[in-house]
Amino acid sequence: MSRQIGDSVIGPGYGAMFERQIQQESGFAPDVVTGQRRSSAGAEGIAQLMPQYYAHVNRLDPAQALRAGAQTMQEHLRTWNGDVRKALAAYNAGAARVQSAI
Numbered sequence: 001m002s003r004q005i006g007d008s009v010i011g012p013g014y015g016a017m018f019e020r021q022i023q024q025e026s027g028f029a030p031d032v033v034t035g036q037r038r039s040s041a042g043a044e045g046i047a048q049l050m051p052q053y054y055a056h057v058n059r060l061d062p063a064q065a066l067r068a069g070a071q072t073m074q075e076h077l078r079t080w081n082g083d084v085r086k087a088l089a090a091y092n093a094g095a096a097r098v099q100s101a102i
Contacts, residue, residue: 002046002066009070010077018070021088022047025069035060 006018022028025048031037033046043050045059047069057068069091076087079095090098 001062005063005066005070006073009067010074014073017084018073021073021091022066022069025092033060033062 002022003015003019005015007013007015010018025043026032026046028046029037032048035044038044039048041050045065046062047059047065049057049059049065049068051059054065054068058064059068073087073091076090076095077084080086080090080098086098086102089101
């Protein structure tokens with residue numbers, strides 16, 4: 001599902017990258033996907049979304065969470081002019097952190 005959503009939301013050819021990103025974020029671990037375990041920062045669900053930024057998304061619904069994550073990745077790619085490394089770093093650590101590191 002992550003690969004298909006990545007290709008449809010981010011764009012053709014991005015599905016495999018998005019799938020690997022989600023693998024890194026949640027490990028597809030059932031306890032993470034179902035919300036039984038959060039990250040140390042408080043991120044939830046398969047796409048590891050922060051509740052304060054995704055209050056309108058059911059973060060424990062894999063399809064909704066993946067769509068929101070893919071939309072965020074699409075925005076980061078636009079912001080960083082297609083630089084996948086910066087977009088991935090922004091997804092993981094936040095755009096402000098990436099900008100300050102640059």
